[in-house]
Amino acid sequence: MFRRISSLARTGLSAMAAACVALTGPVAEAAPSSKGNLPIVRDAEIEQLVTEYAAPLLKAAGLSRSGIEIILVNSSDFNAFVSGSRIFVNTGAILATETPGQLQGVLAHEMGHLAGGHQLRLRERIENAKVLTAVTSLLGLGVAAAGAATGSREAAQAGTGIMAGGTGLAARDLMAYKRGEEMTADRAALTYLERAGLSGRGLVDSFRNLDRQSFFSRSSGRNYLSSHPMPNDRAAAIEDAARRSPYWSKPDDPRLVERHQLARAKIAAYTGSPGDAKRLFSRDPRSIAAFYGDAIETHLAGSSSSALKKVDALIAARPQNPWFAELKGEILLEAGRGAEAAKAYRTATKLDRSNSSLLRAEIGQALVVSGDPAVLPEAIDLIEEALRRDPSNANAYRFLAMAYGRKGDIGRAELATAEQYWNTGRLTDARIFAARAAQKLAPSTPAGRRARDIVSTPRP
Numbered sequence: 001m002f003r004r005i006s007s008l009a010r011t012g013l014s015a016m017a018a019a020c021v022a023l024t025g026p027v028a029e030a031a032p033s034s035k036g037n038l039p040i041v042r043d044a045e046i047e048q049l050v051t052e053y054a055a056p057l058l059k060a061a062g063l064s065r066s067g068i069e070i071i072l073v074n075s076s077d078f079n080a081f082v083s084g085s086r087i088f089v090n091t092g093a094i095l096a097t098e099t100p101g102q103l104q105g106v107l108a109h110e111m112g113h114l115a116g117g118h119q120l121r122l123r124e125r126i127e128n129a130k131v132l133t134a135v136t137s138l139l140g141l142g143v144a145a146a147g148a149a150t151g152s153r154e155a156a157q158a159g160t161g162i163m164a165g166g167t168g169l170a171a172r173d174l175m176a177y178k179r180g181e182e183m184t185a186d187r188a189a190l191t192y193l194e195r196a197g198l199s200g201r202g203l204v205d206s207f208r209n210l211d212r213q214s215f216f217s218r219s220s221g222r223n224y225l226s227s228h229p230m231p232n233d234r235a236a237a238i239e240d241a242a243r244r245s246p247y248w249s250k251p252d253d254p255r256l257v258e259r260h261q262l263a264r265a266k267i268a269a270y271t272g273s274p275g276d277a278k279r280l281f282s283r284d285p286r287s288i289a290a291f292y293g294d295a296i297e298t299h300l301a302g303s304s305s306s307a308l309k310k311v312d313a314l315i316a317a318r319p320q321n322p323w324f325a326e327l328k329g330e331i332l333l334e335a336g337r338g339a340e341a342a343k344a345y346r347t348a349t350k351l352d353r354s355n356s357s358l359l360r361a362e363i364g365q366a367l368v369v370s371g372d373p374a375v376l377p378e379a380i381d382l383i384e385e386a387l388r389r390d391p392s393n394a395n396a397y398r399f400l401a402m403a404y405g406r407k408g409d410i411g412r413a414e415l416a417t418a419e420q421y422w423n424t425g426r427l428t429d430a431r432i433f434a435a436r437a438a439q440k441l442a443p444s445t446p447a448g449r450r451a452r453d454i455v456s457t458p459r460p
């Protein structure tokens with residue numbers, strides 16, 4: 001299930017930490033500022049694919065034991081960035097990359113920032129820039145410089161304005177420094193790709209693509225041209241080195257190529273306008289990805305019987321694909337056919353080699369919708385087990401609340417609702433429900449303690 005969540009709570013994402021505007025060019029956007037919520041996407045199919053892309057590169061970068069997390073951001077802009085030990089990848093970047101190698105190039109570049117410790121050094125530079133600003137009394141420039149360097153849109157625009165005025169010494173120093181870091185990360189990316197036995201061609205192609213207008217992009221990104229290297233210049237800077245790799249001509253794994261196209265079809269269907277998925281595959285309208293996009297669009301348009309026929313055809317063509325079975329579960333679930341949906345999700349779980357906790361929660365969610373009181377205990381077990389492995393699955397809490405509500409356990413239902421709000425960044429609502437739950441749950445139980453924790457935890 002492709003699920004958009006309004007914001008990511010507890011990311012600890014600060015403007016200072018969001019150091020990277022990955023592949024900045026005419027169509028790129030900035031990292032979100034600390035003030036705005038970060039819209040994220042949870043989807044087992046796409047998470048698994050990107051995790052598989054990243055695994056050999058993390059190993060090559062010496063980061064495989066660093067607990068690096070990959071988070072999908074619901075944004076149509078071509079971007080990726082790092083914060084702390086997280087790599088954020090926009091759905092727009094996945095949509096715009098035509099091959100697995102292009103997205104792996106983007107991931108390798110981000111790992112170059114992580115392995116190089118760029119976030120930390122950029123923070124020091126920003127502090128120095130602020131001091132310089134204070135000394136030279138350039139009013140407001142500290143903020144502008146910090147914004148430009150960290151990718152905060154409004155601040156960067158202000159920074160660009162000051163740059164145009166020719167007064168921004170501190171800002172100019174920071175921008176030059178940031179350009180240098182981008183080049184360093186590009187070179188590191190090539191090293192990791194070669195160590196992983198992968199071609200650097202995808203990274204070069206990503207830069208070239210960025211010079212053309214991206215499929216869904218609405219931003220021109222002109223403000224970044226002063227602070228970031230032009231994509232074509234970056235492509236030229238690394239292409240010779242990339243061509244010297246013994247893997248330059250090595251093609252992408254054909255199985256990954258199809259999965260990449262399926263992920264793009266899914267993103268186009270769920271985040272675009274009706275017809276976007278079809279347009280994306282207009283050159284290949286008989287491909288499995290084109291049919292997948294069409295099945296999802298039909299489902300989203302509310303034609304469940306037609307969508308079921310289409311997904312059954314997909315399952316017949318690829319009986320081992322867990323995500324087609326998952327889509328069937330979602331169509332049945334939203335048609336209110338909970339018991340059949342649970343069956344489809346069980347099939348998906350059996351086929352899924354990654355043992356996704358999102359999928360396991362979906363079996364429980366479907367059982368709740370089935371309305372059969374006899375299956376409520378199993379539904380609760382499945383959802384709670386999935387939440388122990390992945391406590392940020394906000395959607396699962398909604399169904400957990402329903403299940404406890406039907407059992408008449410109002411305290412736990414309210415606690416689950418509090419968790420749902422907590423994990424979507426609605427902290428005031430979370431506290432209201434946690435306070436109600438705390439009145440009903442004994443303080444000595446884990447649930448009672450958790451309710452009191454939510455009430456008393458300060459805003460992250």
Ligand SMILES: [Zn+2]
Nearest residue numbers: 020021022182
């Ligand atoms: Zn970068």
